[in-house]
Amino acid sequence: xxxxxxxxxxxxxxxxxxxxxxxxxxxxxxxxxxxxxxxxxxxxxxxxxxxxxxxxxxxxxxxxxxxxxxxxxxxxxxxxxxxxxxxxxxxxxxxxxxxxxxxxxxxxxxxxxxxxxxxxxxxxxxxxxxxxxxxxxxxxxxxxxxxxxxxxxxxxxxxxxxxxxxxxxxxxxxxxxxxxxxxxxxxxxxxxxxxxxxxxxxxxxxxxxxxxxxxxxxxxxxxxxxxxxxxxxxxxxxxxxxxxxxxxxxxxxxxxxxxxxxxxxxxxxxxxxxxxxxxxxxxxxxxxxxxxxxxxxxxxxxxxxxxxxxxxxxxxxxxxxxxxxxxxxxxxxxxxxxxxxxxxxxxxxxxxxxxxxxxxxxxxxxxxxxxxxxxxxxxxxxxxxxxxxxxxxxxxxxxxxxxxxxxxxxxxxxxxxxxxxxxxxxxxxxxxxxxxxxxxxxxxxxxxxxxxxxxxxxxxxxxxxxxxxxxxxxxxxxxxxxxxxxxxxxxxxxxxxxxxxxxxxxxxxxxxxxxxxxxxxxxxxxxxxxxxxxxxxxxxxxxxxxxxxxxxxxxxxxxxxxxxxxxxxx
Amino acid sequence: xxxxxxxxxxxxxxxxxxxxxxxxxxxxxxxxxxxxxxxxxxxxxxxxxxxxxxxxxxxxxxxxxxxxxxxxxxxxxxxxxxxxxxxxxxxxxxxxxxxxxxxxxxxxxxxxxxxxxxxxxxxxxxxxxxxxxxxxxxxxxxxxxxxxxxxxxxxxxxxxxxxxxxxxxxxxxxxx
Numbered sequence: 001x002x003x004x005x006x007x008x009x010x011x012x013x014x015x016x017x018x019x020x021x022x023x024x025x026x027x028x029x030x031x032x033x034x035x036x037x038x039x040x041x042x043x044x045x046x047x048x049x050x051x052x053x054x055x056x057x058x059x060x061x062x063x064x065x066x067x068x069x070x071x072x073x074x075x076x077x078x079x080x081x082x083x084x085x086x087x088x089x090x091x092x093x094x095x096x097x098x099x100x101x102x103x104x105x106x107x108x109x110x111x112x113x114x115x116x117x118x119x120x121x122x123x124x125x126x127x128x129x130x131x132x133x134x135x136x137x138x139x140x141x142x143x144x145x146x147x148x149x150x151x152x153x154x155x156x157x158x159x160x161x162x163x164x165x166x167x168x169x170x171x172x173x174x175x176x177x178x179x180x181x182x183x184x185x186x187x188x189x190x191x192x193x194x195x196x197x198x199x200x201x202x203x204x205x206x207x208x209x210x211x212x213x214x215x216x217x218x219x220x221x222x223x224x225x226x227x228x229x230x231x232x233x234x235x236x237x238x239x240x241x242x243x244x245x246x247x248x249x250x251x252x253x254x255x256x257x258x259x260x261x262x263x264x265x266x267x268x269x270x271x272x273x274x275x276x277x278x279x280x281x282x283x284x285x286x287x288x289x290x291x292x293x294x295x296x297x298x299x300x301x302x303x304x305x306x307x308x309x310x311x312x313x314x315x316x317x318x319x320x321x322x323x324x325x326x327x328x329x330x331x332x333x334x335x336x337x338x339x340x341x342x343x344x345x346x347x348x349x350x351x352x353x354x355x356x357x358x359x360x361x362x363x364x365x366x367x368x369x370x371x372x373x374x375x376x377x378x379x380x381x382x383x384x385x386x387x388x389x390x391x392x393x394x395x396x397x398x399x400x401x402x403x404x405x406x407x408x409x410x411x412x413x414x415x416x417x418x419x420x421x422x423x424x425x426x427x428x429x430x431x432x433x434x435x436x437x438x439x440x441x442x443x444x445x446x447x448x449x450x451x452x453x454x455x456x457x458x459x460x461x462x463x464x465x466x467x468x469x470x471x472x473x474x475x476x477x478x479x480x481x482x483x484x485x486x487x488x489x490x491x492x493x494x495x496x497x498x499x500x501x502x503x504x505x506x507x508x509x510x511x512x513x514x515x516x517x518x519x520x521x522x523x524x525x526x527x528x529x530x531x532x533x534x535x536x537x538x539x540x541x542x543x544x545x546x547x548x549x550x551x552x553x554x555x556x557x558x559x560x561x562x563x564x565x566x567x568x569x570x
Numbered sequence: 571x572x573x574x575x576x577x578x579x580x581x582x583x584x585x586x587x588x589x590x591x592x593x594x595x596x597x598x599x600x601x602x603x604x605x606x607x608x609x610x611x612x613x614x615x616x617x618x619x620x621x622x623x624x625x626x627x628x629x630x631x632x633x634x635x636x637x638x639x640x641x642x643x644x645x646x647x648x649x650x651x652x653x654x655x656x657x658x659x660x661x662x663x664x665x666x667x668x669x670x671x672x673x674x675x676x677x678x679x680x681x682x683x684x685x686x687x688x689x690x691x692x693x694x695x696x697x698x699x700x701x702x703x704x705x706x707x708x709x710x711x712x713x714x715x716x717x718x719x720x721x722x723x724x725x726x727x728x729x730x731x732x733x734x735x736x737x738x739x740x741x742x743x744x745x746x
Contacts, residue, residue: 121588122595126638129583146638181580181641305632308625 001171005133005164006035009097012140014039015172018068020059020428022052026072027112029099031164044428044457047449049076051421053083054447057092058385058422061408063429064218066148067094073101074112077158078119082415084154085123089412090239091216093152095143096124103131103160116158125153133166137173145177150184151303152216186304187319188327195315196298197331200230203272203296205340208234209255209284212411213277213301214243219322220404223276224248226325230335233344235263237278238396242407246400247380252344256284257546258393261555262348264546267292268553269343275299277321280310281412286552300324367391367466367536369513371398374436374464377520383433384408385426387419387443389473391466393542395438406433417446423461424454434524435460441467441493451503454529462523463531465496468538476541480556500531509533572601573627573647574723576731577616578608580639588637589616596633598622602655602720613641615731617722642731650726656719657701658683659692662712671711678704689714697721 003011009032013021020042025033036043046052049071056067067087071080077098087094101110106129117129126146128139136159143155200206214223220243227234227250234244235255244251252263264286267273273295278284285291288310297313299306300321307316317324371394374382384399385408386392392409401407408426410418423437444465454461466472475489497507506526510519510533523530544555579585586605593600601619608615622630627645634643663671663685675682675692678700684691694704698721705716725731 117584118587121584121591179638182638183635303636305629305636307632309629309632312625 001169002167003170004031004035004167005136005159006031007038008133008136008168008170009140009159009164010035010039010041011170011172012137013041013068015174016140016144017065020044021068021070022046022055022059022425023070024049024052024072024076026076026099028073028101028161029070029076029097029159029164031161032070032097032099032159042428044424044453046421046453048447049079050083050417051424051447051450051453053080053094053096054086054415054418054421055425055428055450056094056096057083057087057090057418058408058425059429060087060093060425061090061422062383062405062426062433064405065093065429066144067092067425068097069094070097072099072112073116074114076112077114077116081119081123082413082417084120084156086410086413086415086418087154088123088125090410091152091212092154093148094154095140095147096120096154096156097140098156098158099164100129100158100160102162104162106131106160116156120156123154124156125151127156128158130157130159130163133163133168136163137170142177142179146182150182184302186302188317188324192315192317193324193327193331196317196328199272199296199298199315200274200328200332201335204337205270206230206232206272206274206337207266207270207295208232208274208276209237209267209278210234210240210243210276211237211278212239212243213321214240215404217277217302217321219277219325220244222322222325222329225329226332229329229332231337231341232274232335233266233341235259235267237281237284237411238409239411240278241396241409242401242404245402247402252348254396256281256552257286257548258397258542258544259546260348260397261544261557262344264552264555265347266344267295270295273297275301275313276325277301279306282310282549285311286546286550286554290551290553292552363512365510365512365516365534365536366540367394367468367534368398370464370466370510370516370534370536371395371438373516374438374520375399377517378434378436378524381434382406383426383430383435385419385423385435385437387437387439388414388416389440389443389471390468390476390540390542391438391440391472393473394466397542416440416443419443420447420461420463421450421453423463424450424457424459427459427461428457435462437461437463439463439465440472441465441469441496442471442491444496445493448499451500451505451529451531455503455505459529460527461529463529465531465533466536467493467496467533468536468540469493470538472540473542475539476545479539479541480545481547496531496533500529504528506530507533509535511535571621571623571647573620573622573645574651574653574721575618575620575627575631575634576644576646576723577618577634577640578642578731579614579616579637580641581607581612581614582639585614585639588639589618589634592633592637593618593620596630598626598630602718604720604722606722617720619721644725644731646723646725651723652726653697653721653723654695655698655701655721656693656695657705658717659694659705659708659713660715661690661692661708662688662714663690664688667711671708674704674707678707680704
């Protein structure tokens, strides 16, 4: 069959199961777009390529399939960069396809030429430059294989325009992919499994640190079984949220910089840390010199380079988490840790004063109210996508997410502007889900143009803007560490209600606690996307907080007056 | 301490860039790096000398394995091995020091590969120490120009570097 490179591309994507592509056309990928019209694929036209990258990422995180984004050469490709780096840091299975100038012009600074494989080399799991039509199908097959196996990640395929245009006799070659230098299927040896079981059985104060690997590996059931059989409490990383039910008695909550005191203290007092698919990020450990010094450590990760990278461990198991936990469970007897669990429960009891009811409920509106009420009003069933900043931490603390893959956030890179486009991607992946983007007024404006995409696609994505008139997290750091010198953090925003209306969408404004639930209900009942502008306290801070680089047990706690109010109200 | 690392990589465009970029990005300093073909078609061999501690080398090895084009990585530092570096040194040769230079060349088992009325090019092969020693001896005589290939290394004994099988890699990648 005689096909052009562009047709071969779509033939291959169809066989990879691609149903939706997020992208933006331009000079160097016109042949791909022209051929697209003949294939059953949904194309989502974004307003900026960064949006396409985040949408593909959000799509992948919501449904586990590889997310695909497309852009033209030069500025189209460079606009993807932030989104690619975001997907890289959070191990999101994504494929980026960029058009490149014709091969004879490559290297001559042609119009809209950029060395995108060079630029994205350190922020992709792998990337390719394709200059011949014959390479298109095998390269794309490898790209999907690499993106979705082992520790997932972004793969970029840059395709010269002439390769898209040339024709060749083509038949699909579906033989298994063989790559000499790529081994996504490492597994621990039995001796290591036995050693792990011994260490777990001997521990008096064990603690599980669960990360995104739980979700990526699909090890939710195994984690639950392990925690329950070994009676071991679970602390979650920011990206591990939803991998273990938030309302489960063994769930302690999020660890790290904005983790609850009892979680971080438990880490510091544990005698065995079980790190499951997490990477001891600095936001999780604080000062490495004083981190969990009394604990032996077992680390299970599919990426060998994560073992002993930040924290030296006593036992490192390289392999798929689900399969590895299964093997451990085959040998693990039930364990009791009543004293240890009691000790944690006691501290939790004495510190839980910063529960939601602790905040003054008068005419003030706190972000915590909004998120708590959103959780209640959606019966905890919403698919939450956040942006980056204070609202993200509050959402992590107050939205008790029980359902896997219903929590999407930019953790590693901390990309402002991620929320809305990722929510659009998630909505397309899960059309039945009640998708809420929780964003700050700063991050929202970085990619607010994608409201237009949501409108054009007829998507129902609700946006909760936690609007405090500041770049809140930076302001908080200025308050704590820079003597309240608010350099460049006060921010004036447009009227978000009118902004929504300008897009043909609905906008609502909420200024008091009493209006919150009603607005959420209205937003859910309204057809089309809704932007709710929650005007919250301007100078509220996220507590507790471990200052960057400080010891994990040294937290800045909620100021006393609020804590006292709390106790009286509980 | 200096580590001598050998990497077998796929002979594809950009692989050298990927490896070099990894060292830069992970803040490792390359002392020398050489690349060339192997006995196996499609596979190149890199010898990389890097100044780092053991734990960092473990990390570096794992990072190298993350590169899709890298097939195998071995740290030869603690193994019995042969290391060779080749240098070409252009020295000024006057009527007075000509004989002295030629004697020095003989002592070091180097070779003179180009002669003019006022200069020699001397070729020397050996390990780091030998070449350093030779250069120091020549320096007072007037070195005009010098080029070195950087080290290449091979483990002693019959077995080749290349070992097939993933079990080996999994364990070596996680030596705790």
